[in-house]
Structures are given as structure tokens and as C-alpha cells.
Amino acid sequence: MTKRYIFFPILVVALILVFILSGCGSKNVKKAEDYMNAGMFEQALQLLQIEVQDNPKNAKAHYLLGVALLSIKSVRSAEEEFNRAILLKASYRDKVGEGYFRAAMGLFDKEDRSTAGEFLQEAVKNDPDIKDRITKSLFDRGIEMGNKDPESSKVLEYFTAAKYYDSKFNEEIGKFCYSTANSLIEKGSLIKAAEYAYVSAEFDPNFIKEGGKLLFKIGIELLKQGKVYEGQVTLNKALQRYPEYSENTADFVYYMAEYFYREENFSKSKELFQVVAKNFTTSHLADSAKNKIENWTVLKTVSLVIPANKMWTSTKIYLAPGTKLSISASGTISYGYGCGPDGNLNHIAGFGGIPIGGKPFGLLIGKIGTSGEPFPIGKTFAIDNIERGGELFLGINDTEYLDNMGYFTVQVKYRTKE
Numbered sequence: 033m034t035k036r037y038i039f040f041p042i043l044v045v046a047l048i049l050v051f052i053l054s055g056c057g058s059k060n061v062k063k064a065e066d067y068m069n070a071g072m073f074e075q076a077l078q079l080l081q082i083e084v085q086d087n088p089k090n091a092k093a094h095y096l097l098g099v100a101l102l103s104i105k106s107v108r109s110a111e112e113e114f115n116r117a118i119l120l121k122a123s124y125r126d127k128v129g130e131g132y133f134r135a136a137m138g139l140f141d142k143e144d145r146s147t148a149g150e151f152l153q154e155a156v157k158n159d160p161d162i163k164d165r166i167t168k169s170l171f172d173r174g175i176e177m178g179n180k181d182p183e184s185s186k187v188l189e190y191f192t193a194a195k196y197y198d199s200k201f202n203e204e205i206g207k208f209c210y211s212t213a214n215s216l217i218e219k220g221s222l223i224k225a226a227e228y229a230y231v232s233a234e235f236d237p238n239f240i241k242e243g244g245k246l247l248f249k250i251g252i253e254l255l256k257q258g259k260v261y262e263g264q265v266t267l268n269k270a271l272q273r274y275p276e277y278s279e280n281t282a283d284f285v286y287y288m289a290e291y292f293y294r295e296e297n298f299s300k301s302k303e304l305f306q307v308v309a310k311n312f313t314t315s316h317l318a319d320s321a322k323n324k325i326e327n328w329t330v331l332k333t334v335s336l337v338i339p340a341n342k343m344w345t346s347t348k349i350y351l352a353p354g355t356k357l358s359i360s361a362s363g364t365i366s367y368g369y370g371c372g373p374d375g376n377l378n379h380i381a382g383f384g385g386i387p388i389g390g391k392p393f394g395l396l397i398g399k400i401g402t403s404g405e406p407f408p409i410g411k412t413f414a415i416d417n418i419e420r421g422g423e424l425f426l427g428i429n430d431t432e433y434l435d436n437m438g439y440f441t442v443q444v445k446y447r448t449k450e
Contacts, residue, residue: 063079206235213243340438352449357445359412
């Protein structure tokens with residue numbers, strides 16, 4: 033009886049020591065798990081390395097250390113820890129797939145998609161039943177990220193990965209992408225909206241037509257903003273989804289090309305005519321767009337100073353027959369009397385010894401070519417189609433020039449081939 037009572041306190045003390053030691057280990061493991069759940073695998077790694085040193089028979093610590101090692105892509109060391117855990121507790125054999133899965137999701141968050149994909153394959157290899165969890169987890173993360181930050185590239189990467197493992201969430205993903213595209217359009221984020229609109233149909237074929245229409249809407253808005261390349265790319269995607277909308281879109285792009293031409297934004301205008309010619313070959317406007325490109329002309333503007341003491345001033349502007357020409361002038365000169373570009377209406381010239389008889393003295397005049405017929409210009413002049421080609425000369429309608437003073441400031445606009 034006495035021996036039994038002596039042994040009992042010793043046993044109690046031993047159990048208390050085991051409990052204390054295991055309690056310390058449990059704290060490390062618990063904190064490591066918290067770190068891992070928060071995606072802080074490196075912090076967890078340090079704690080678990082301490083734990084397996086202090087408690088080498090802690091199977092759970094070896095297993096979690098394997099997961100943490102996978103997160104830093106130390107695969108061989110991770111497998112060694114998994115094997116140690118299995119030797120200590122056979123049931124951990126069924127958790128290796130889970131370990132690869134957890135590490136993979138952490139790497140997804142770090143944007144290491146390639147390694148994450150490899151680990152997910154290993155997870156399925158070790159536990160084929162884990163595919164459902166992988167799909168659900170990827171889907172949930174995509175939705176969460178999409179609601180939080182739809183501009184993030186992670187959103188569609190999560191959805192694409194989910195689709196790879198199972199298509200059961202495809203319909204929900206398609207709806208989410210289409211809805212997000214509309215939301216981003218309202219916020220003015222058109223490029224990202226186009227991305228969502230395009231993939232909505234990849235997840236759910238029901239959005240082929242609606243997604244295509246949305247892409248047309250985005251492409252047209254990009255063209256309005258002068259973002260021709262982005263607009264063209266988006267319209268190409270729209271045509272892939274909904275080719276029936278081609279004719280309406282071609283009409284609009286052609287209209288925008290003409291608008292930019294009128295606004296003298298010739299580079300944008302030409303790009304849009306090229307879009308019609310190349311991308312909408314079946315449209316009734318395709319040939320017209322090609323013709324415009326082949327006969328492309330741009331509006332050039334030249335500012336000049338025309339002195340009053342010279343009969344003719346060379347402008348160095350060479351005009352081809354058929355050129356559209358406009359001239360505007362301002363300023364005052366003195367030829368004995370003062371006047372503006374319209375000349376002195378109270379002093380009309382006779383018909384001898386002056387470039388243009390029957391017109392006011394001091395009038396701004398012009399001619400095309402050295403032997404061309406002089407024509408009146410004044411403050412403004414415009415002609416849609418000149419008959420004769422050659423260099424443009426500008427001058428003053430007068431008989432004597434040397435004693436004249438002042439000058440006219442002239443702006444010449446003309447269309448010419450590039």
C-alpha cells in the first residue's frame with residue numbers, strides 16, 4: 033500500500049510534465065495554423081521548425097511544416113515532413129492532398145500561378161475527391177476578389193482555374209462577369225469591362241449574343257474617345273461573338289472616321305477608315321473606305337506674311353489640280369491710302385497696268401504658277417476644286433509698289449495627298 037501511494041504522486045507529476053510540454057507544443061502549432069490561415073506561411077514555418085525540434089514526435093507539426101515548406105516551393109523537404117508525419121500517424125497519408133491544396137491557394141494569392149497549378153495537380157493525385165473543394169474555393173475567391181477589386185487580374189484567373197477543375201459554377205461565373213462588365217462601363221473602365229464581357233460567354237454560352245452587344249458598345253465608346261487601337265481590338269472581339277451586328281457597327285465607325293476628318297484629326301480618321309476597310313469587308317461601306325484611303329488627302333495650314341512693297345510673293349505652296357483651297361487674311365497696308373485685305377472700296381483701279389482691273393487698289397490677290405491668271409482674294413477666299421496646278425503666289429493689286437508700307441498676315445489651307 034505504501035509503495036502504491038509513493039508511485040502515484042510520481043505518476044501525477046510525470047503526467048503534468050507531459051501536459052505542460054504538449055501544451056507548449058500545442059501553442060506553437062495553434063499559432064502556426066493561425067498564420068497559415070492568414071496566408072503568412074513564412075511566419076508559420078519558423079514556429080513549426082522550432083516545434084519539430086522540441087517535439088520530434090508531433091505528427092501534426094511535421095505535417096503542417098510540410099505545408100509551410102510547400103509554400104516556399106521546397107518540395108523535397110516538404111515530402112520528407114509529410115513522410116515523417118505519416119510514420120508517426122498513418123492517418124496523415126490521407127491529408128497530403130489537403131496539404132498541397134492549402135499551399136497552392138497560398139501561392140495563388142502570391143500570384144505564382146504556375147507553381148500553384150502544379151500543386152493543385154498533386155493535390156488531386158493524392159486525393160481525387162478534393163477536386164470539388166478546389167473548384168469551390170477558387171470560385172469563392174474569384175467572387176470575393178471581384179466584388180472587392182474587379183480591376184484585379186486575379187479575378188478571372190481564379191474563375192479560369194475553377195473552370196479547369198469543374199464546370200458546375202460556369203453559369204454563375206458567366207452572370208457575374210456580364211454584370212461586372214456593365215458596372216465597369218458605368219465607372220468608365222472600358223478596357224477591363226471588355227475583358228469581362230468577352231469571357232462571360234466562355235463560361236456561359238447564353239451570353240454570346242449579349243456579351244457581343246456589350247463589346248460593340250464598349251468598342252464604339254473607345255472610338256468616340258479617340259482610342260482607335262483599343263476600339264478596333266474590342267470590335268474584333270465583338271464580331272467574334274456577334275457577327276450579325278457587323279453592318280450597324282461599320283456604319284458607326286465610318287461616321288466616326290468622317291467626324292474626325294472634319295475635326296482635322298486626320299490620323300484618327302484614317303485609322304478608322306482602315307478599320308472599316310479591313311474588319312468589315314462585307315459592309316456596303318468597305319469599298320468607299322478603301323477608296324478614301326487610296327486617295328487620302330490631309331488638310332495643311334500655312335501662315336504667311338505678304339508685304340505691300342512687292343507685286344508677288346512666293347508661298348512655296350505647290351497645288352495639284354483638283355485641290356481644295358481656302359485663304360484668310362488680316363492686317364493693314366498703305367499704298368498712299370490705308371486699307372485692309374479687301375482693298376480700298378473707294379479707289380477702284382482701271383483696266384491698264386494693274387494685275388486685276390475693275391477691282392480696288394490694295395486688294396489681296398493671288399495666282400497659280402508664274403504665268404497664271406490673277407484672281408481676287410480679299411479677307412476670305414475658298415474654292416473646292418482648282419483647275420490649274422502650280423505654285424501659289426500672293427500679292428497686292430497696285431501699279432507701283434516700292435513706296436508701299438505694311439503687310440497682310442495670311443493663312444492658307446489646302447488638301448494634299450500624304
